[in-house]
Amino acid sequence: MHRRTFLSSSAAVTSLALPGWVQAQQASPGIDLANKTVTVGAFTPITGPVPFYTILTHAAEACFKWANETNALNGWKINYVTYDDGYEPARSVAVTRRLVEENKVFALAAPVGTAQSVAVIPYAKEVGLPMIGPIGGATALFAERLVFPLLPDYGWSAASNLDYALNGLNASRVALLWENDELGRSAKRGFDLHMSTLKKEAAESIPFEVRNTDFTPHVRRLANTKAEVVILFGSNANLAAAQKAADRIGFQTKWMAPFFTADPTTRKLAGDLLNGTFFSSWLMPVGADDPDIKAYRDNVAKHFPNDPIGVFGLNGWSNGALFVKGFQMLLASGKPLTRANLVDVMETMSNATVGGARNVTFKAGDHRGARQEGIIQAAPDGSFKLVRDFRPFPADVFDAKIS
Template identity: 80%
Template sequence: MRRRTFLSGCAAAATIALPGWARAQQGAVGIDAASKTVTVGAFTPVTGPVPFYAILTRAADACFKHVNDTNALDGWKIKFVTYDDGYEPARSVAVTRRLVEEDKIFALAAPVGTAQSVAVIPYAKEVGLPMIGPIGGATALFSERLVFPLLPDYGWSAASNLDYAINGLNASRVALLWENDELGRSAKRGFDLLMQARQLQSAESIPFEVRSTDFTPHVRRIANAKAEVVILFGSNANLAAALKTADRLGLKAKWMAPFFTADPTTYKLAGKLLDGTYFSSWLMPVDADDAAIKAYRDTVAKRYPNDPIGVFGLNGWSNASLFVEGFRMLLASGKPLTRASLVDVMETMTNRAVGGAREVTFKAGDHRGARQEGIIQAQSGGGFKLVRGFEPYPAAVFDAKLS
């Protein structure tokens, strides 16, 4: 199993001087009081079907390095240890066990994968291991006290898209194109809930397969339904293919999509056809004039110059930032530096800016971290602009029981 070890830490919000640091208990797991080092770890797919997901981990490492380099934690350093899990849940559990038993980690920080993170929960509960910023979107991640997810449920994001289509774009006929898997089904759930709450009906709701490249029948149905706005929940490639089909068939509807497609890689696939597309996003635009976003751009460009600067990397950076912010709060709290204390202080995080996310809040019994989204629009020339500020998710969906 391939190993990578990093010494590092992130989040521009953490660069302020700390009022003091908590007294570390000698022998606390993952804490070296003498060297002021906290050790965290993650599993990541260096091999397997999605090795490019390691971009997330490299961005997290860049974040930790930035914090270490800027002394953002008042002399404390973050040691980041990762192992390849091949994107296999069973291996994720084995990696986590190794990180706990051999590397003595304090917490998991920005581990990669939805199914992978869910698979690790039983072992994490067994040993009392906090999971901070798991990069995934499963319902199970919101219901465990040890788990603090930053990513929202896709149903909430779809509801934000729909809310903007109705109230921001004044559309009365909105269609949904949804990927026929858990991602798309989650989006459909949120879309349908808000439609029901508003006593509206969708112009169309059409599933497509993950590898779909021909959207001709889908676009024809949407055109026949006279949809004014089309919300697509799928990959960058799906969005680009659908836009090309709409252009070929002369469909003039406005398009909306999820946060992870608001990325320069989508422009490479869709070209100018992406201009004007809207995205509901829990992350600020990657090219925003914001200190935390600039730190991401500059540090990744320096540390990992071959990795693209985009929303994908900002996702990894922001989930790492969540651990940094939590540990900063722990240092300032005066509590013993233990895993249990970290969980306690994480549940007091209120309306924090964390990496590219805003208004992040955790409460006892409520671990929905990102509670607001903004609306981003693709601009001519390849940029992205925040065209509506961050607003809470529609309550009819956000407060509904996840299933």
Template identity: 25%
Template sequence: MTIDRRDFTIASLATLGGCPAWAQGKYDPGASNSEIRIGSIQPYSGPASLYGLTGTTQEAYFRMINERGGINGRKVTYISYDDGYSPAKTIEQARKLVESDKVLALFCTLGTATNAAIVKYMNSKQVPHLFLLSGAAKFADPKTHPWTMPWMPNYVAEGRAYAKDILKNRPNAKVGVLYQNDDFGRDYLRGLEEALGDKAKSMIVARLPYETTDPTVDSQLVNIKFAGADVLVLAAVSKFVTQALRKTAEMNWSPTRYISNTAISIDVLKPAGLEKVRGALSAAYMKEPGDPQWNDDAGYKVYVDFMDKYMPGQPRNNVTAVAYGAAVAIAQVLRQSGDDLTRVNVMKQAANLKNLDVGMALPGIKVNTGPSDYTPFSEVQLIEFTGEYWKRTGPVIDTLAL
């Protein structure tokens, strides 16, 4: 399949198997007795292009689903467009998906600023805006945005988890924060400050933002080091985490590093030199592909079989693991929707997931949602990089209790 990374449509074209379609159904735009159309917007180009693997993975997943008879006998047509990680482009593509392609739901669109640009539009149109690849706190608010639900753990809570670990193990730390200058980065900073409490003023010695259009974050890193920080929190996406890790190594500076769980893929760490990242910390909710500790894990084996058959030669990393898990979840939502494929019912089913095992989540971590609980993953586990893989440290943490 040839994919135009600038602006493309991926449609799962496999024919249906022998599973009969529902004879009588309730349908909104994007659904019929033979098809379910869902849309997605991904950064196939631009500063976050590494995450474009999300769309590639999900196209492959729905191709597999269709080869197995579809969902309740219906083919899933997956339509995905590039926004280059630009909010203005996200708005354009969302309108295209809703008004021209007439998708039933928007699924797994990546980014905090990008989703923030369309959240009011999606809610005004009453189109499910599901499993956003963002952990921004404002997206898990069913009272304000009843048609929007995130996928990732809450960034504020993740920041709190780092702060509590710092207070426990590095009580005299001087903390420097490099953060993306939008809700994504500011949520991490907010969590840190809230959990450090009165100590935040004395412990945080530098708070430096970057813009996604910045060519590098070298100057910020120099200034954070100059401020005397011995703990570095990277509330950043892949490109800038890689740059930050490289720069700290170049400066022979070895602070304790906390890395946003959005950028813990081995592919992000490799350019900095894996050995130089040894000792870095993060908070995870997904298994890391390639880590031998999962070789005998049943859920991981299913993921590997999927990758072998439907994505041969493609990277197996945290991005594909997260994308795969989200695809498992949306398939379950559509399955639960049965023959009532209205947008209201799809949203109702998304808010009614109970102990769902998506295969690639860490042991003990499952998806749970409810009408007033729009946080599919409320649990994480702190992890430390060994120089080859991430090692789990400590118990599973309920972030809602932090």
């Protein structure tokens, strides 16, 4: 199993040398008071069907290095430990257990994968492990007090896509192509609910497996329905493969996809076929003249110069920044540095700027972090341009009861 770590923490001094209140804090896993170091961890797919997702982990790591280098945590440092899970949920659970039992992590920070993060929830609840910024958008991630998702539920994003397809693109026949796991099922729930609210029906709704590389049968079905817009919820590779299949059989349609596919990684896979594709996005544009966005661009270029600068990386950076923000709040609170207190203070975060996200809010019983999205489009010059300003998610889906 591959492992990445930096800023290794040294052994703590003995409890006899510490005041009583410090001893109580020292007992909290992942907190090294003597060296002012907090250890957090994550699972990431170095191998498997989406190895380029390590861009997310690199960006989160760059964020932690930036926090260490700029003294963002008032003298505290972040030690980040990651292991490969091959993008397999069962391995994600095994990695998390290892991080807890061997590395004594304080929290998970920016772990990668929707189905993977959902699979880890039962074990996290068993040991009281906070999950800060899981990089996934499943409905289940919003229903647990230990979990603080920055990404929107993919159901909300699918509803935003559908709203734009119907009202921005004036389409009457909209189809959904969805990954057959928690990522795609969450998108389908939101898509179906918004369709039902509008008393409309999908032109087609087709599942596919995450490892699928040939989308010809799926695209033939879409072509038969004469879908004017196809909303795809899956990986960068899935979107590129579907567009190539459509090109092969001569099926012309408008494509829409989630924010993380609006990235140079997808363009590398799809080439010019990506031009004109629309994406819902909860993140500010990567090229924005904004100090937080600039910090992402500068530090990823510094620490991981071979990684592309794009929405995909800004996603990883922003989820790392969520832990930085939460730990800043915990330090400022003066409370003992425990997992439970981290959860308590994060539930007081309100309208915060977190990496590329704005107006991030968490409350007790309401862990919906990002609450608005814009629509961006892939341009022929290789850029991604904002074509609809940020606005709240469709209320029927955003306010639906989470089960």
